Amino acid sequence: MNQKDNKFSRIKQKKLRLFEAFAGYGGASFALRKTNIPFETIGFSENDKFAVELYKRNHPGVADFGDITKIDPKDIPDFDLFTGGFPCQPFSQVGLGKGEEDTRGTLFYDIIRICGTKKPKHILLENVRGLKTNKHGKTLETIVSKLTKMGYDVVVELLNSKNYGIPQNRDRVWIYAYLGSLPLTFDLQPPQQPLDVFFKDLLDKDPDEELFKDQQQVERLKELYKLDFIVNEPSCADLYNKTIRNDGISITILEPHHNKMRVVHPPKNGKLRVRKYSIAEHFRLMGFKDGEIDFADQGYNQLCKRAANGWDINLASRIFKQIFKQVEAVTVRAKPAYLA
Numbered sequence: 001m002n003q004k005d006n007k008f009s010r011i012k013q014k015k016l017r018l019f020e021a022f023a024g025y026g027g028a029s030f031a032l033r034k035t036n037i038p039f040e041t042i043g044f045s046e047n048d049k050f051a052v053e054l055y056k057r058n059h060p061g062v063a064d065f066g067d068i069t070k071i072d073p074k075d076i077p078d079f080d081l082f083t084g085g086f087p088c089q090p091f092s093q094v095g096l097g098k099g100e101e102d103t104r105g106t107l108f109y110d111i112i113r114i115c116g117t118k119k120p121k122h123i124l125l126e127n128v129r130g131l132k133t134n135k136h137g138k139t140l141e142t143i144v145s146k147l148t149k150m151g152y153d154v155v156v157e158l159l160n161s162k163n164y165g166i167p168q169n170r171d172r173v174w175i176y177a178y179l180g181s182l183p184l185t186f187d188l189q190p191p192q193q194p195l196d197v198f199f200k201d202l203l204d205k206d207p208d209e210e211l212f213k214d215q216q217q218v219e220r221l222k223e224l225y226k227l228d229f230i231v232n233e234p235s236c237a238d239l240y241n242k243t244i245r246n247d248g249i250s251i252t253i254l255e256p257h258h259n260k261m262r263v264v265h266p267p268k269n270g271k272l273r274v275r276k277y278s279i280a281e282h283f284r285l286m287g288f289k290d291g292e293i294d295f296a297d298q299g300y301n302q303l304c305k306r307a308a309n310g311w312d313i314n315l316a317s318r319i320f321k322q323i324f325k326q327v328e329a330v331t332v333r334a335k336p337a338y339l340a
């Protein structure tokens with residue numbers, strides 16, 4: 001029976017309206033596209049000009065609200081879902097010392113300011129693992145307590161990309177807030193999946209020679225990191241931990257200036273082969289298929305920075321599916337057909 005035939009039906013499904021804050025390349029929009037949840041992105045907020053350009057190229061027509069600190073919530077049309085991987089600054093020690101929950105001066109304050117006015121049904125936030133550690137534990141407590149006071153039920157999970165089919169060791173804290181009461185059985189953690197694709201499978205078949213270090217640079221790396229760089233198959237060198245990984249998993253994608261992620265290939269003609277990851281490799285390790293994102297003709301540093309700060313869109317899509325199989329994405333009370 002369709003909607004029209006059922007004259008007593010009061011429930012009409014509509015598209016989930018998304019507001020994407022701290023948008024980067026638009027991880028939430030990319031992830032939702034991988035689900036069968038009907039959605040429309042009604043606006044985004046981002047203050048980095050390269051990120052804005054990349055976002056607009058990939059999500060044309062979405063209203064640009066710019067810097068989140070300058071947004072007047074009344075200017076944003078209503079939405080059902082607020083998303084944001086917000087840059088984390090610890091909250092004011094002074095405020096916390098007094099037992100207050102002072103979020104002023106942090107970007108989280110702007111999330112509270114906007115969601116407090118707009119009251120979206122769902123909020124999905126993401127941050128680095130550090131948010132759960134002792135040092136920043138207070139920050140997470142403050143976030144949860146602020147959202148709870150606003151009427152949200154809040155669930156927090158630490159999830160790692162490597163447990164969901166992507167060979168990257170990327171731990172992130174996910175915070176889901178639902179306006180109202182979640183079912184007691186609600187679980188934010190999607191079902192895990194053993195890896196069937198490994199680091200070497202996601203590498204370029206014929207990597208650009210420009211990515212490779214010259215022999216002098218390799219010698220320097222050998223000295224600095226006490227590594228011999230001899231492998232039987234392409235592997236990830238983890239320069240932070242001075243080791244070559246043998247588990248087929250990449251270390252966390254980091255911004256290029258860290259200089260800590262390297263691919264090591266088996267030696268060729270007696271020469272050691274060590275190189276940077278390509279742009280495509282960064283994005284495959286963030287859950288993208290080749291061609292899924294338009295790079296907007298941007299350069300290596302900008303694109304790799306976006307990947308390092310972005311959402312793993314494979315994991316994010318699984319989180320959305322996990323949420324919306326347990327709670328309705330959007331329910332609009334429509335006039336019963338017999339009154340229409």
Ligand SMILES: C[S@@+](CC[C@H](N)C(=O)[O-])C[C@H]1O[C@@H](n2cnc3c(N)ncnc32)[C@H](O)[C@@H]1O
Pocket residue numbers: 021022023024025026027028045046047048051066067068069084085086087107306309310311
């Ligand atoms: C951790 S990244 C989030 C990336 C995003 N989740 C994605 O999938 O690509 C944080 C983003 O917030 C942006 N940002 C920082 N300050 C901002 C502000 N005041 N207003 C809007 N965006 C801001 C940064 O430029 C960065 O792209």
